[in-house]
Every structure is written in structure tokens, then in C-alpha cells.
Amino acid sequence: MIKIPINILIVDDEEDFVEMLCLRLQDQGHNVKGVHDGQACLQALQEDDFDVVILDVKMPGMDGIETLHEIKRSAPIAEVILLTGHGSIETAVDGMKLGAFDYLRKPAAFDELREKLEAARKRKAEQEERIRRAELQGLLRRTGDV
Amino acid sequence: MRPNGTTIQLLLVDDEHDYRETIAKRLRVRGFQVAEAANGKEALDALDQEQADVVVMDVKMPVMDGLEALRKIKETFPKIEVILLTGHASPEDGVTGIKSGAFDYLCKPIKLEHLVSKVQQARDKLLWVEEKARQAEFKARMEQQMIATERLASVGVMASGVAHEINNPLAIIQEAAGWMTSLLDKPELADMPRKESFEKALEKILNSVERAKKITHQLLGVVRKTESILKEVSLQEIVGEVISLVEREARNKDVQILGDVQPDGATIWTDPNPLRQVLLNLTTNAIQACYRGARVTILVRQNGHETRLSVKDEGEGIPAENMQRIFEPFFTTKPPDQGTGLGLFVSRNMVEKLGGQLEVESRLGQGSAFSLILPQRTDAPKETCPNDREAS
Numbered sequence: 001m002i003k004i005p006i007n008i009l010i011v012d013d014e015e016d017f018v019e020m021l022c023l024r025l026q027d028q029g030h031n032v033k034g035v036h037d038g039q040a041c042l043q044a045l046q047e048d049d050f051d052v053v054i055l056d057v058k059m060p061g062m063d064g065i066e067t068l069h070e071i072k073r074s075a076p077i078a079e080v081i082l083l084t085g086h087g088s089i090e091t092a093v094d095g096m097k098l099g100a101f102d103y104l105r106k107p108a109a110f111d112e113l114r115e116k117l118e119a120a121r122k123r124k125a126e127q128e129e130r131i132r133r134a135e136l137q138g139l140l141r142r143t144g145d146v
Numbered sequence: 147m148r149p150n151g152t153t154i155q156l157l158l159v160d161d162e163h164d165y166r167e168t169i170a171k172r173l174r175v176r177g178f179q180v181a182e183a184a185n186g187k188e189a190l191d192a193l194d195q196e197q198a199d200v201v202v203m204d205v206k207m208p209v210m211d212g213l214e215a216l217r218k219i220k221e222t223f224p225k226i227e228v229i230l231l232t233g234h235a236s237p238e239d240g241v242t243g244i245k246s247g248a249f250d251y252l253c254k255p256i257k258l259e260h261l262v263s264k265v266q267q268a269r270d271k272l273l274w275v276e277e278k279a280r281q282a283e284f285k286a287r288m289e290q291q292m293i294a295t296e297r298l299a300s301v302g303v304m305a306s307g308v309a310h311e312i313n314n315p316l317a318i319i320q321e322a323a324g325w326m327t328s329l330l331d332k333p334e335l336a337d338m339p340r341k342e343s344f345e346k347a348l349e350k351i352l353n354s355v356e357r358a359k360k361i362t363h364q365l366l367g368v369v370r371k372t373e374s375i376l377k378e379v380s381l382q383e384i385v386g387e388v389i390s391l392v393e394r395e396a397r398n399k400d401v402q403i404l405g406d407v408q409p410d411g412a413t414i415w416t417d418p419n420p421l422r423q424v425l426l427n428l429t430t431n432a433i434q435a436c437y438r439g440a441r442v443t444i445l446v447r448q449n450g451h452e453t454r455l456s457v458k459d460e461g462e463g464i465p466a467e468n469m470q471r472i473f474e475p476f477f478t479t480k481p482p483d484q485g486t487g488l489g490l491f492v493s494r495n496m497v498e499k500l501g502g503q504l505e506v507e508s509r510l511g512q513g514s515a516f517s518l519i520l521p522q523r524t525d526a527p528k529e530t531c532p533n534d535r536e537a538s
Contacts, residue, residue: 014317016322020318020321020322023325024325024328085310085313085314106313107313107317107319107320107359110324
């Protein structure tokens with residue numbers, strides 16, 4: 001099975017965690033960037049196209065849910081996987097209702113993370129495919145061919 | 147403790163036989179139960195045999211006089227009230243008596259009405275003293291419970307705070323160790339000297355992270371600032387869910403799990419998540435306690451106002467010295483990498499939050515039964531999120 005590299009953005013205020021997870025996912029063949037707060041996350045999404053954002057729910061300053069809100073406004077096709085500490089599972093569920101793809105409890109099992117990353121990547125890819133087809137149909141209609 | 151209305155037990159002490167008998171007879175007519183003694187020593191012996199509420203005692207007696215007997219009675223039977231009968235020329239004996247603890251005194255010759263009334267007063271005082279002692283004991287117990295609850299609450303809060311903080315460095319350790327493990331698999335490191343040593347050490351690190359994770363997750367389950375979901379829960383369904391969750395583990399150990407819910411369609415208004423969690427904890431414990439080929443039964447019975455869910459195992463049972471301790475946090479008889487000692491502590495907490503109780507019965511060599519007793523309807527906590535859109 002050929003593994004498709006995913007463009008991943010990791011957002012967490014724990015710098016060591018971001019560094020380790022980045023290295024580990026890069027090792028698996030993915031393109032990974034790490035940032036440490038909500039603002040940097042939005043900035044990164046403006047500069048590059050990311051498939052999946054791994055987002056910590058509890059961060060000082062702009063917290064996870066607020067950041068998620070902004071992500072869904074500026075880059076709605078990107079899929080978001082929330083990382084939660086304890087009792088913030090409720091926050092994670094709220095986040096999913098706001099459009100996050102799924103959530104994982106910290107410390108997250110790596111295999112589970114990989115599965116969710118792949119599932120998220122697929123969903124984004126399928127949505128992008130649907131968009132392309134719709135755009136194509138739009139083009140065809142304009143030139144008179146249906 | 148004698149409640150109001152029961153017969154007052156009197157002991158009448160006087161060396162003058164006829165006088166004593168007359169008074170005793172007249173007191174009995176009034177409805178008192180009267181025992182008799184001729185002097186202080188006889189009085190003490192009589193009280194040893196059968197306790198009285200009130201002692202009516204003459205002061206001037208041979209062998210042991212009233213005052214000495216009074217002192218001895220107050221020493222040995224402090225709750226008994228004593229009424230002294232003094233000679234009409236020596237009321238000072240009465241005063242001395244009161245100073246030594248007598249309830250009151252009467253000068254001879256006495257009027258029976260006065261005696262009766264004094265005896266009743268003495269008995270009233272007795273009852274009042276008992277009531278006060280009961281109230282003080284109740285209050286002390288309540289205060290102790292409140293302190294314990296507060297302490298537990300603050301421990302709980304602190305524990306969850308600590309657990310949350312620890313999750314972050316745990317995540318880092320896990321990622322770092324996991325990364326190292328995958329690096330060791332790379333072709334360029336195939337010939338690395340002592341590679342197995344590194345792999346072994348990393349495996350231990352990752353296993354320990356798993357263990358630590360279980361503890362923090364369980365601790366964090368103790369204090370949940372979540373909203374409860376109150377809905378009608380089908381008991382048959384929830385038992386079924388728990389059984390299917392433990393099926394694999396049970397099969398591995400060749401343990402049979404049976405559900406027995408009566409009546410069939412029984413339901414209960416409660417929060418299904420903690421209920422399921424507790425049942426799961428208890429059932430997992432039960433499976434682990436069983437020998438191979440044994441049986442675990444989840445029994446549910448419901449009478450009008452109470453639901454009883456019992457998880458019974460055919461395991462080794464719990465020794466008496468542990469019965470008190472099994473609900474303590476971190477108490478476990480399992481080896482460190484298998485038990486956190488938090489399961490029952492957390493479960494009891496959850497059950498209490500549901501308004502119920504968690505009890506245990508056990509017999510060595512036969513097995514144990516853990517029972518959840520829940521009221522028909524769990525009281526809604528302040529933040530309720532009733533969610534009956536889902537079919538239960």
C-alpha cells in the first residue's frame with residue numbers, strides 16, 4: 001500500500017511535544033510544520049496549503065476552539081484533529097460540532113493518530129475532488145457543452 | 147436508653163424494713179418498678195444485677211451509709227440519678243449529697259407525692275442527658291464526615307490538576323521514545339552496536355507511559371466538570387453493552403459472563419455513562435478475580451423505589467482485613483503493572499454522584515458480590531443536559 005504524504009500543521013504550546021511529533025511524522029514521510037499558538041497557525045494556513053491541522057484544545061491566549069473557528073473561516077477545507085487533555089473532552093465534542101474532524105486524548109497512541117490522519121486526508125482529498133468536478137461542470141456549462 | 151413512657155425502674159434503699167416495704171408498695175401502685183435493698187452494699191450488688199434509672203436512698207444506714215453509697219454509685223453507674231432521704235434533723239446531709247452528685251434530697255417524713263414528683267424529675271433529667279449525648283455524637287459524626295468529604299474533594303481536585311499537568315510531559319516522552327523506536331528500525335542503523343539494548347529500554351519507557359496514562363485517565367475520571375446526561379436507560383441494554391465490552395477478555399480466561407435482568411424491560415432514570423463505566427470496572431475486576439472456567443453474573447433487580455445491580459464472581463473472595471480498604475485510592479492487591487488501585491475508588495465516587503451506594507459482600511474461597519444500589523430517579527445536578535432524543 002503506497003502511503004500518500006500528508007501536509008500536516010501541528011499547533012500546540014508545548015514546544016518539545018511539537019518538535020518530537022513533527023520529527024516522528026516527518027520520518028513517516030509526511031510534510032510537517034509546527035507552530036505554538038493560534039495566531040501562528042492562521043498565519044501558516046495563509047502561506048501554505050495544509051491537509052490536516054493537529055490542534056491542541058487548551059492553549060494560553062487564543063485557545064483551541066477560537067483557533068478552530070478562525071480556521072473554518074479562512075481555510076474551511078482543511079481538516080482539524082483536536083488534541084485534548086482530560087476533562088476537555090466536552091470541549092473536543094463542541095469542536096467537532098463546529099467542524100473538527102475528530103479528537104484524540106493526550107498522550108495519544110501513535111497508531112490511532114496515524115489512522116485519523118489518513119482518514120482526514122482522505123476526506124479532504126475527496127472534497128477537493130468534488131470541488132474540481134463541480135468547477136469543471138461549471139466551465140462546460142459556460143462554453144455551451146452539457 | 148429508655149424512651150418516654152416506659153416504666154421507671156427504681157431502687158429503694160433503706161435499712162428500716164417496714165418503712166421501706168410500705169413506700170415500695172405505694173410506689174408500685176403508682177406504676178413504678180421497685181427493687182429493694184437494706185443498705186449501701188446491698189444497693190450496689192442489686193445495681194450490678196439489674197440497673198435502675200433512679201435510686202431513692204436513706205442517708206443513715208449501717209454497713210455503708212447513703213453518702214458513701216452515693217459516691218460509689220456515681221463512680222460505677224454515673225448515669226443513675228440518686229435521691230437521698232435525710233433525717234429531718236440533718237438536711238445538711240442532703241446538701242452534701244447534692245455536692246457529691248445526688249439529684250436532690252427529701253427530708254423524712256416524706257410525702258409520697260413529693261417523692262413521686264422528684265423521681266419523675268430525675269427520670270426526665272436522665273432522658274435529657276441521653277438526648278444531648280446522642281445529639282453531640284451525631285454532630286461530631288457529621289463534622290467528621292464533612293471534613294473527610296472536603297478533604298476528598300480537594301484531593302480530588304488536586305489529583306485531577308496534577309494528572310492533567312502530567313499528561314503533557316507524558317505525551318512528549320511518548321513521542322520522543324516512539325520516534326527513537328522508529329529510528330532504530332531504519333536501514334542505516336541496522337548494524338548499530340547494542341541496538342537490542344536500546345530497543346529494550348525504549349519498550350520499557352513506552353510501557354511505563356501506558357501505565358502512567360491509565361492512572362492519570364482514571365484520576366481525571368474522579369472529578370468531572372461535565373454536564374450529566376439524564377435519560378431513561380434500559381438496564382438490559384446497558385448490561386448487554388458491558389458484556390460485549392468484556393467478551394474478549396472473558397473468553398481468554400475461559401470465564402462465563404451471564405446477564406440476569408428482571409423484569410426484562412426494566413429501566414432507570416440516570417446518567418448512562420458513569421453507570422456503564424462502573425459496571426465495566428466491576429465486571430472487569432470480577433473476571434480478573436475468577437479462576438479459569440468460573441462464572442461472573444451481572445444481576446439486576448428492581449423493586450418500587452430501588453434498583454440493585456450486582457456483579458458476582460466465583461473468585462477467591464476478599465479477606466476480612468482488606469474489606470475496609472478496597473475502596474481506598476491506590477489500594478490494590480495486583481502487581482504494580484496490572485492494577486492502579488483506583489478502580490473501586492473512582493467507581494464509588496461515580497456511584498455516589500448518581501445518588502446511589504456501592505456495597506460489597508464476600509466469602510473467602512467462594513467469591514464476591516459488588517452491588518450498586520440506585521434510586522429509581524437520579525436527582526438532576528445543577529447543570530443538566532437532558533438528552534432524550536436518542537433512543538435508549
